[in-house]
Amino acid sequence: MNIIIVDDHPLVLHGLTAVIAGQGDMNLIGEAQAGNEAVSLITKSNPDVVLLDLRLKDMSGLEIIRRCREKDSACKYIIFTASVDREDFRRARELGVDGYILKEAFPEEVISAIRLVYRGRKYYDPSIIDSMMSKIENVGNLEDKLTSRELEVLTALGEGLNNKEIAKKLYISEYTVKKHVSQVLAKLKFADRTQAALYAQERIITA
Amino acid sequence: MNIIIVDDHPLVLHGLTAVIAGQGDMNLIGEAQAGNEAVSLITKSNPDVVLLDLRLKDMSGLEIIRRCREKDSACKYIIFTASVDREDFRRARELGVDGYILKEAFPEEVISAIRLVYRGRKYYDPSIIDSMMSKIENVGNLEDKLTSRELEVLTALGEGLNNKEIAKKLYISEYTVKKHVSQVLAKLKFADRTQAALYAQERIITA
DNA sequence: GACAATATACTACTTTCGTACCATACCAAC
DNA sequence: GTTGGTATGGTACGAAAGTAGTATATTGTC
16 A cells, blocks of 8 residues: 655654554655645655645645546545644545544544545544534434424425425425424524524434 | 444344454454343443444433443443434434444444544544535635625524624624625525525534 | 314514615725 | 725615414324
8 A cells, every 4th residue: 555645744744654654554655745746746656545734835735636636536535634624624525535634633543544545435533523513502302392294394494495495395385384483493492494494404314 | 352232133243243253452242132131231241342233122222322321431332323314423422422333334444443432532434424514515615705704794694693693793783784694695696594504504614 | 072282274463684776985906 | 096896884675584363174192
C-alpha cells in the first residue's frame, strides 16, 4: 500500500510519517507541503492512498484531488484536517473523498482509516457526527406524544412543505392540516412550523 | 479483550463469531439471543466490549445497555444492526453507545470498530452519515452568492428564529431583516423561510 | 350504550411572512 | 465624482400561518 502525505505543517508530517513507518503493510512513498508540488508528485508516483490537509498555502486539498482525478481515478483520498466545520466536511464528501479524519484523532484511528479506505470502504471521524448532531434538545419519545397523523404532518414539515402542499399530499383539506400543525406545535412546544421542521429534519426517519 | 455478542439471528451470531475468532487479541466469552439472558450474562462475566442488535424479542438493545450500566459502567457497547433509521441512531448516540455498525459492513470494519472502541474511541458507520446528508441538493458556494449579512440571516433562520428575534440578534430593524430574508430566498430559490432554515441546518457552520 | 380519542371540515380572526417600491448612507472601483 | 453594490429603515399590501371555536364521523374501550 503506497501512501503520500500532503500537509504544510512539518510537525504533522513528521508525526504521520512515524505512525505509518510502524506498519508493515504501509509504505510512505512521498510527502508534499504545497499544492502544486503535491499534484505533480501524485500524478507521477501513482499512490494507493493520499492523506491531505484541507488548507494549504497555494491550493485547497480538494483542488488537488480534482486535478489529480483527471489523470488517475483509482487513488483514494483521505482528508486530514483540524476543521470540524460542517461546510468543509460537506464539500469534501460531495467531492467524494473516501475518508475525513480530524487531527485530534489517535494514531490507531488514522491507521484504521487508511486500511479501510484502501479496501474500498469509507471512514468519517466520529467527532464530526457528534458536532453535527446534539444541537436540538430532545422532546421525548415522539411516538408517545403524537398521533400517527400528526407524525405524518411533522414529517412533511421537515420536508419544507407548506400547508397547501401537505393537504395535497395527505388528501385532506388545508384546514385540517392547520389543525394538525397547531397540535404538533402545542404538543412539542414549538413557536412555529420552522422550528418544528428543523426538529423533524434532525429527528425523523428519512428513508 | 473479552467480547460478548447479543443477537437473535443465528446467522449473524455465527458470522461474528468466525470473524472474531480469527483475531489474536480478541476473545469471545459469551453469546446471548434474548435481552434477559444478555443482561445476566454481561453483569456476570464482565466483558470489555459488547456487540448488540437493536431489536430483540423481549427487550431493545438500548434497554440492555441501560440495565447493565447500573452495575458496571466500564464496559463498551457497540450497536450492530440493519437499521439506518435516523431516529434509532439518534437514540443510541444519546444513550452514549461507543459504536454503531451496520450489518452490511465488511468484517474488517467490525474488527476496526471493536479495536477503536476498546481503546476509548468511537466508531459510527460511514453509511449512516451518507444517508443523513445527501438529501438537499446543493445550491452552490454560499459565500459566492450571499453577502456576509445575508449569511448571518440565513444562519439565524437555521436556528429557528423569527424576524423579530433576528432583528434583535443583529441589532437591526425587522424591516431590514425581511429585506435580507427576501434576498436569501430569491438568491437560493427557496419558497419560504422554512426551506431556507432546513437548508441552513444542513449546510451552515454550527460551531 | 356511553365515553374518550382521533380525524375530518369549516368559519372567523390575528399575526407573521414575503414582496414591491421608495429612500438614505456608506464604500470601493473605475 | 459617478457608478454599483451593500446595509439600513420605512410604507403598503396580499398571502400564509396560527389560534379558537364548532361540528360530525369513526374507532376502540369500559
